[in-house]
Amino acid sequence: MIQPALAEEYDQPDALLLEPRTMLPSTRRSGVVAVKAGMTQEWDAWGQRVPLTVLWIDECEVVQVKTPEREGYMALQLGCGAKRDKQVHRQLRGHFRAAGVPNKRRCREFKVTPDALLPVGTHLTAAHFAPGQYVDVQGTTIGKGFQGVMKRWGFAGQPASHGNSKAHRKPGATGACQDPGKVWKGKKMAGRMGGKQRTVQSAYVYKVDPVRNLLYVRGQVPGHKGNFVYVRDAVLVPFKRQPERPVPTYLGPLPDAPLVAPPSAVDPYAARE
Known part of the structure; x- marks a missing residue:
């Protein structure tokens, strides 16, 4: 459902206005293209070890806006990383030049709703996600x-x-x-x-570091260290169980310190009857 306030933006996607909006149960935000940087571990407030996968969001920005009038559906094409001109095919190089963005190592498309559209050139950082939310991480398994x-x-x-x-x-x-x-x-x-595309669903975002553009996800995700993965909001977790998330993306000043998910209210070491 298209909100009346978004009617002009929907007809003119190249002239979108970036402004914070309220997330609705029907809102479908864009995901990001990230790089699997490796694994680490931390200890929560209860002293329990938490295995974490570190995802690096390297210069992720919008390359193209697709609308039902032109492409038949609504989506955002995002690019991640950087490449020299001689490393990019001339047709793809022309695609980046037409959009006015630098060459990207990997592009990925994410379907979105009208209230989550972003103009070309918008950068998505780790603050696009909120600590304590759940995400789906898709990647290629180790062969x-x-x-x-x-x-x-x-x-x-x-x-x-x-x-x-x-x-x-x-x-x-x-x-x-x-x-x-x-x-x-x-x-x-x-x-x-191995070597197949797989998705880890409902992975918990334990910590967000917007300064270094790092996302700490609990557990493991598919692929080698250095592989590209695609992260977006979980589809199987109910809307009420997810914390407040920025729509269409985080637009304020970046925090100076990492944001950690709130500790669990249940003691994992307590005896259960």
């Missing part, structure tokens, strides 16, 4: 190469003795005989493992 069924699917393997000869790690039978006379599709067999 393992060609692996057997025990590593790839967790098979137990065959007996180590009692007549077993050189088949300890083999899968065994792959199907019946004459009926159906084939191996069913989807049968778990040896093959290439």
Whole structure:
């Protein structure tokens, strides 16, 4: 649903006005393109260890605004990182020059609602997210190469003795005989493992460092250190469970110190009946 105050901005996306808005349950904000910087750990107020993945938002800015009149849908194209001219294809280099933004290493599209539109050239920082909220992180898993069924699917393997000869790690039978006379599709067999796009849903944002543009997410996310990941608001967490988030993005002065999520009210070490 398009709010009346956004009618002019909706018709003229290149002349959008940046102003804070109230987030509604129907609001769909843009995500960001980040770099997986590695993992670390911290201890919360209860003294419990919290494993954290550090995500670096490197010069993430809006490259293109897509609208239903021109492209048939509403979305924002964001770019992250930097590249020299000779490292970028000439067609993509022309795309960046037409938008008036520097060359980017990676671009990604995020569908948004009209109240979350941003003009071209707007920078998104780590303050785009609020500590204590949940996000979905999408990335490419680490490739393992060609692996057997025990590593790839967790098979137990065959007996180590009692007549077993050189088949300890083999899968065994792959199907019946004459009926159906084939191996069913989807049968778990040896093959290439990893290197696929996966999404970690409802990851908890433990800390936000807007000064260094770092996002600390609890747990692990897919990919090697240095890989690109795509972060956006979680879709499975109810609106009431999420803290207040800036719409369309954070527009005020950046805080001088990192922002940490509020501590849990439940003691994790207390005895449970």
